[in-house]
Amino acid sequence: MPKVKCAIIGSGNIGTDLMAKLLRSQWLELVYMVGIDPNSEGLARARELGIATTDQGIDAFLRDPKGAEIVFDATSAKAHRQHAPRLEQAGMIAIDLTPAKIGKFVVPPVNLGQHLEAKNVNLVSCGGQATVPIVAAINRVQPVKYAEIVATIASKSAGPGTRQNIDEFTQTTAAGLVEMGGAQKGKAIIVLNPAEPPILMRNTVYAMVDDPDQAAITRSIEEMVQRVQEYVPGYRLRTEPLFDGNKITVFVEVTGAGDYLPTYAGNLDIMTAAAVKVGEEFAKHLLSKRGELVAAR
Amino acid sequence: MASKDPIVAPRVCDTTLRDGSHAMAHQFTPEQVRAIVSGLVDAGVPVIEVSHGDGLGGSSFQYGFSKVPEEQLLAAAADCIKDKKLAVLHIPGIGTKDELRMAASYGAKVARICTHVTEADICEQHIGLAKQLGMEVVGFLMLAHMVPPEKLVEQGKLMESYGADCVYVTDSAGAMTMHDMRERVQALREALRIEVGVHAHHNLALGVANTLEAIASGATQVDGTLCGLGAGAGNTPTEVLVAVLDKMGIQTGIDVEKTMDVAEDIVRPIMPRPQIIDRAGLSLGYYGVYSSFLLHTFRASEKYGVAVRDILKELGRLRVVGGQEDMIVDVAVELAKKQGKWPPRGQHYVQL
Numbered sequence: 001m002p003k004v005k006c007a008i009i010g011s012g013n014i015g016t017d018l019m020a021k022l023l024r025s026q027w028l029e030l031v032y033m034v035g036i037d038p039n040s041e042g043l044a045r046a047r048e049l050g051i052a053t054t055d056q057g058i059d060a061f062l063r064d065p066k067g068a069e070i071v072f073d074a075t076s077a078k079a080h081r082q083h084a085p086r087l088e089q090a091g092m093i094a095i096d097l098t099p100a101k102i103g104k105f106v107v108p109p110v111n112l113g114q115h116l117e118a119k120n121v122n123l124v125s126c127g128g129q130a131t132v133p134i135v136a137a138i139n140r141v142q143p144v145k146y147a148e149i150v151a152t153i154a155s156k157s158a159g160p161g162t163r164q165n166i167d168e169f170t171q172t173t174a175a176g177l178v179e180m181g182g183a184q185k186g187k188a189i190i191v192l193n194p195a196e197p198p199i200l201m202r203n204t205v206y207a208m209v210d211d212p213d214q215a216a217i218t219r220s221i222e223e224m225v226q227r228v229q230e231y232v233p234g235y236r237l238r239t240e241p242l243f244d245g246n247k248i249t250v251f252v253e254v255t256g257a258g259d260y261l262p263t264y265a266g267n268l269d270i271m272t273a274a275a276v277k278v279g280e281e282f283a284k285h286l287l288s289k290r291g292e293l294v295a296a297r
Numbered sequence: 298m299a300s301k302d303p304i305v306a307p308r309v310c311d312t313t314l315r316d317g318s319h320a321m322a323h324q325f326t327p328e329q330v331r332a333i334v335s336g337l338v339d340a341g342v343p344v345i346e347v348s349h350g351d352g353l354g355g356s357s358f359q360y361g362f363s364k365v366p367e368e369q370l371l372a373a374a375a376d377c378i379k380d381k382k383l384a385v386l387h388i389p390g391i392g393t394k395d396e397l398r399m400a401a402s403y404g405a406k407v408a409r410i411c412t413h414v415t416e417a418d419i420c421e422q423h424i425g426l427a428k429q430l431g432m433e434v435v436g437f438l439m440l441a442h443m444v445p446p447e448k449l450v451e452q453g454k455l456m457e458s459y460g461a462d463c464v465y466v467t468d469s470a471g472a473m474t475m476h477d478m479r480e481r482v483q484a485l486r487e488a489l490r491i492e493v494g495v496h497a498h499h500n501l502a503l504g505v506a507n508t509l510e511a512i513a514s515g516a517t518q519v520d521g522t523l524c525g526l527g528a529g530a531g532n533t534p535t536e537v538l539v540a541v542l543d544k545m546g547i548q549t550g551i552d553v554e555k556t557m558d559v560a561e562d563i564v565r566p567i568m569p570r571p572q573i574i575d576r577a578g579l580s581l582g583y584y585g586v587y588s589s590f591l592l593h594t595f596r597a598s599e600k601y602g603v604a605v606r607d608i609l610k611e612l613g614r615l616r617v618v619g620g621q622e623d624m625i626v627d628v629a630v631e632l633a634k635k636q637g638k639w640p641p642r643g644q645h646y647v648q649l
Binding site: 148150152155160163164166167170171187189190191192193194195204206208214215218238239240242243244245247249251 | 357358359389390391393394395413415416418419421422600615616617618619620621623624626627630631634643644645646
């Protein structure tokens with residue numbers, strides 16, 4: 001079966017975990033790992049696996065992209081803003097794992113398949129990937145007047161990218177709750193906890209709904225959770241949705257798959273799992289378009 | 298700092314209208330702000346903090362919604378602040394740089410920027426912006442009891458490098474003994490070039506004593522609230538602190554009797570409950586739990602039928618940090634299920 005060639009820019013924790021997942025993909029073939037730090041473990045691992053690498057960044061990659069059509073950007077918001085126009089000019093599809101928010105938001109169980117002609121799509125944030133599905137699940141039953149999420153992650157799983165982008169995380173995630181979750185207003189909070197052993201990523205979702213239909217909302221949330229579990233097996237509710245007047249509370253916990261990152265780094269795992277899912281949809285779409293072209297001849 | 302050196306009079310920051318907001322469930326009105334700010338200004342208190350208990354932008358399901366938009370409280374304070382300095386609290390992860398800009402536009406002169414005691418590097422940009430906006434910056438290292446002095450020094454140095462003008466030893470859980478306070482303030486004082494400050498809570502009845510220990514160890518900025526109105530069992534009471542410092546011959550420039558009066562005549566009548574060290578308040582200090590969890594824990598205990606101390610003890614065991622109010626309900630629910638008290642009132646649909 002043909003695969004679509006892809007590349008990763010950003011050889012840090014997220015990029016390296018993404019690489020491990022892509023190697024299992026039936027639709028994507030990783031041909032290039034692009035970084036800027038010659039000492040990075042991600043580049044070393046890629047070399048061991050026989051994947052082309054460069055530590056000269058996007059310049060070297062674009063000189064000879066080795067057939068890559070889809071590019072995953074796991075760098076930073078600032079870097080992606082530089083990369084995006086260049087990738088578009090090169091005719092490549094960019095899947096953005098930073099909070100740069102240049103392209104349309106994609107959260108797989110909510111709108112996968114809607115933006116398959118886009119040149120750039122954004123994965124919101126780890127908190128967004130974990131909570132937008134829940135808000136959407138509630139909103140499809142009854143309107144959510146206000147959605148608020150609190151993402152709590154282990155200090156060890158928050159790298160320099162997260163720490164320098166705290167505001168962007170909260171603002172981009174809040175926008176995701178509204179644009180994709182359907183809430184009329186949104187707010188996002190992030191808390192870092194240094195406890196040892198490191199805590200699993202947790203997300204609390206609050207939704208303000210007038211006179212909520214408890215049974216219908218609970219069933220809707222449960223169905224959505226199952227759809228997320230298809231690509232993030234470690235995603236689960238800690239207890240059933242809680243009802244208190246017009247306030248609905250949902251506690252979500254994410255255990256990572258442990259591909260490269262430790263299992264407590266569920267926040268990073270949900271990003272890479274979602275990225276692969278999105279990448280595969282783009283790949284299938286590209287292949288089917290070509291299939292049609294072949295058939296038409 | 299040798300005990301024979303003359304003690305430098307500290308600068309007092311009153312945070313009735315910020316830490317006190319926790320005790321008021323964030324229901325302060327502009328009229329109350331005007332009355333309290335005017336009273337404090339008249340008494341000569343140099344720095345007055347006004348914000349949601351969890352800082353700018355804290356109004357939320359998680360921490361409690363404010364009765365009135367923050368901008369209105371800041372405007373009311375700005376009207377009455379005269380030549381004194383308006384301070385705001387800011388916690389990256391809750392509030393953003395936009396809120397800092399908003400506060401500066403209302404004339405805030407001091408930005409008190411807080412992180413958990415191990416996470417100073419998340420506030421580099423916020424300190425930088427506050428300085429650019431012309432504000433004095435105080436860096437708060439919260440729950441300072443949870444780490445040894447060396448770690449506090451490492452994080453304090455980061456805040457200093459970002460441009461902070463002062464770093465506070467923040468006893469958010471009111472869990473420090475006088476020895477704990479002394480060794481932390483001393484360590485920071487020796488390591489930093491900038492000022493060192495102290496924010497004490499009264500959960501172990503040590504609010505004033507810990508503040509005095511800190512001053513003797515080199516702290517030159519100190520916090521208090523009128524009537525101790527604040528999170529948990531409350532803060533160091535400003536009127537008591539000022540009276541004690543006066544008796545010790547330390548000149549804060551604050552009028553003791555006027556401070557007593559604004560506490561008794563303006564604040565005490567509006568307090569929803571007295572600031573006492575009951576079993577719940579004492580548990581916060583004893584188990585090392587963030588003081589603002591108090592009222593939320595009362596509500597969860599009532600809703601789920603679980604004892605307050607059981608919830609707080611478990612939160613302490615889990616080493617939960619400030620901002621994690623959602624964990625209170627998570628723990629209460631787990632305990633309720635273990636204790637066979639499920640489902641709670643109002644929950645009609647349950648998993649089978």
